Amino acid sequence: MIRSQETLNLLLDSIARFVRERLVPNEELVAETDQIPAALLDEMRELGLFGLCLPEEYGGLGLTMEEEVLAAIELGRTSPAFRSAIGSNNGIGSTGIVLDGTPEQKERYLPRLASGELIGSFCLTEPEAGSDAASLRTTAVRDGDHYVLNGTKRFITNAPEAGIFTVMARTDPAGKGADAISAFVVEAGTPGLTLGKIDRKMGQKGAHTCDVIFDNCRVPAANLIGEKEGVGFKTAMKTLDKGRLHIAAVATGAAERMLADAVRYATERKQFGKPIAEFQLIQAMLADSQAEIYASRCMIVDAARRRDAGERVTSEASCAKMFATEMCGRVADRAVQIFGGAGYMSDYGIERFYRDVRLFRIYEGTTQIQQIVIARELLRTFSG
Incomplete structure (x- = not known):
């Protein structure tokens, strides 16, 4: 559910500009030092990124699930470390308190999580x-x-x-x-x-x-x-339903970034006297990637809307997480292939994404766990 399209557009534009102008130029620095510069973290606090999904009464922006996944796609277009810095405050690090915490626990912790004072x-x-x-x-x-x-x-x-x-x-x-x-x-x-x-x-x-x-x-x-x-396990599972949609969105953003890089390279790189983008086998890899990204976006937005409507989305969240993260891995592999020998070199950055996105298929529940969850939910509908 989108509460105000105009307000959301302003937020997404702000995030996209921050990703493009501040985060992307610092990707290599973070990869080399294994640290996000403190100045960038301060900028992320000022933009309110640590409290995107926390309730407004505690200082957050209170994004709905649909709004959150659209923001996560934008954040996914850069190194995952940047999203990870704010991810737990907006997700698994706070959701248990938001969903099941006492009023005193919420008042004590949520404002400081929303401001980024606490991680x-x-x-x-x-x-x-x-x-x-x-x-x-x-x-x-x-x-x-x-x-x-x-x-x-x-x-x-x-x-x-x-x-x-x-x-x-x-x-x-x-x-x-x-x-x-x-x-x-x-x-x-x-x-x-x-x-x-x-x-x-x-x-x-x-x-x-x-x-x-x-x-x-x-x-x-x-x-x-x-x-x-x-009731802690139930709290954890409710937390993971939300987190899986978030990770699916991040994986989709990462896939969009890798595809854009691959398209750019394919139009610039020449072999046999013309850009490799003119070769049909290259076009096939680009087309497959675009189609899968589109399918992933549709799944994620549909599941997010269902969650906002109060529906139980355990199966849909697992479907989206499984498809989006597996899709992201395929796009990463195709992107490296399109780059060819350059794709194996660290100077071009695509090999870094290839390694970074491999984790998406593991955390917040492996692909195999998502398959079990989906099958269990499917069989429950037929037995009920």
Whole structure:
């Protein structure tokens, strides 16, 4: 749902100009240093990018899902690290509090997340619990007015910079299912919370992940999200439905960027006396990419509109995430092929995107998990 087309157009134009004039020129610097310049982060705060999707009453812009995915497509047209810097504040790092937090929890954390004063992070994955999130082992044992957390979370995005962590932990040690899992807000600097070394990754330089370790970490009971045990897994799944649409949109934006670069190169590069864009086999790769990008956009916008209308979109979100991220990988591969030998060289940037977008098919639920979710939802409709 678009509330005001004129207002949205102004926002999208502003984001597009910022991406084009400030972020794209700094892509190589971020890739080389593995850091986003502080000045750029300050500009992102000033533009309100950290609070795009947070409620207006807490200082955010309160974008609807449809508005959010259109903004995410614009942000996807540059290195994923820039989007990742603001992504958890607008998504998995805040959504649990927005959806299920108490009024006190919302008032304490959401304004600072919206302003970018705080960076949020989402702690679900563990060394032995990734796709099988319900099997997580981190525990939270009640002790008076506190819970004592023990366990390790792995590959946690923005953890090195985070001010707060949304942590999924098992509050019923005897329970083996999802109903034993609760969600907590844990503040950075809490005794017993430590961070591992920053992970070395295939791509996405400037977007940092690391282990988050809880060793008898005492968290106030007031930081139990919603002050209710046993609903953390449901909170996480609702968070992921929204996050999957967001990632699908980012992947689509990245595909649009790579296709534009490939078209530009194909019109400039000459072989056999003419631009390679005139060769039909090159045109076929460009056409396939354009058609798949268009299909991805249509899926994402449709699913976003359904979510804004209050529909359950678990299947649609998984369809969009699976299709968009797989599509993005195919576009990346074709783009490298169109660039030829130059595509394998770092000077042209396309090999960086090739590595960066590979992660889209893994996080927020792998493609294989999306297939399971889609099949489960499909079979449920026939059995119900």
